[in-house]
Amino acid sequence: MAAEASAAEIAQGMKTLHVLLRRLDTARERLQEGPRRIALAERQQARAEAQVEEQQQKLKGLKKQSDECNLNLKSKESDILKLEGQLNTATSNEVYSSIKGQIASVRTARGEMEEAGLLALEAIDEAEQQLQDLRKLVQQRSSELQALRDEHARETPLLEAEIADVEQLVLSAAAIxxxxxxxxxxxxxxxxxxxxxxxxxxxxxxxxxxxxxxxxxxxxxxxxxxxxxxxxxxxxxxxxxxxxx
Ligand SMILES: [Zn+2]
Structure with missing residues (x-):
């Protein structure tokens, strides 16, 4: 009977020790979890910032494309004016109809250029909207990161104190x-x-x-x-x- 009671005491003591060791594990994991989550949030923020940079480059490219379209359009306009001027000085029907033909083809090209210009403007609008969204995302990531850093700063001393306390309890419980x-x-x-x-x-x-x-x-x-x-x-x-x- 004495051996049995002592076995029960040992089982109880082991259980107490086990529970304390689990508390210790949990507190230590939480302490390590903070920096892990912060590192993850830092990577996410860096990724969002890179996306903004990428989008800015894209937008720059689109604007350049649009400017080229406009220049091209202006040169087509002046080609047409020039050709229309030449119509008046045409010396023969052949020359006249040849100039007419050239005007028609430049007009077609101008039409295509106008369309390309409109598409470029639409693409710019869309890219600007995306850029705004990405900038918002950077802000969001940045405040998430700050919140995690604050939380970690707040929790670290509490967790360290808990770990120290539980370690003391483990020390005496381990006597089992x-x-x-x-x-x-x-x-x-x-x-x-x-x-x-x-x-x-x-x-x-x-x-x-x-x-x-x-x-x-x-x-x-x-x-x-x-x-x-x-x-x-x-x-x-x-x-x-x-x-x-
Ligand atoms: Zn086993």
Whole structure:
């Protein structure tokens, strides 16, 4: 009976240690999560800024194209005027109709140029709208980044304090592990964090799903320190809330 009570105490102690180690893992993960999220937001902002730059170049190209269209259009206009002037000085019907033909083809070219000019203007409008949207996106990314930095600055001291507190609690809770096995515990904690401990459910190690042999089940019931023979985790039986007393 004395051995049984002590086994229950050990199981309870292991559970307490396990819970504390999980809290420690969670706090440490949250502490690391901040810089990770900030780095991601920084990349997103840089990408949005690059898109703005790219869009500005695109817009520049479109405006150049539009200017060229206008110049071309003006030169076509003056070609037509020139040709129309020549009509009056045509010395023969052949020359006259040849000039007429040239005027017609320049007019066709002018028509095409006008259309190209209109399309270029539409493209410019669209590109300007996109540029505005992208600039808004940069602003949005920038304020998201700032919010993350603020949050991280706010949370870091709280998380660090929590980690320090929990580490103290772990220190005393870890006394449930025999002195001879403290190094094992440290090694397992370094490798697996809270996963240093694993519960046994229906005779199976919950970390690796390997059946715990009967002999080890007996050892646990007699308050012995037991590690999973497959994954090496420190095993304990979580007998639930009713196990206290
Ligand atoms: Zn295991």
């Amino acid at each position: 592990v025999p002195a001879a096995e403290q190094q094992t515990l440290m090694r397992l904690r370094t490798a697996h964090g809270a996963g240093a401990l694993a519960t046994v459910e229906e005779d199976f190690c919950t970390a690796c799903d390997t059946r715990v042999i009967a002999q080890d089940m007996v050892r646990m019931r007699t308050a012995k320190f037991v590690q999973c023979r497959d994954c090496g985790r420190i095993l304990y039986v979580d007998s639930g809330a009713g196990s206290e007393s």
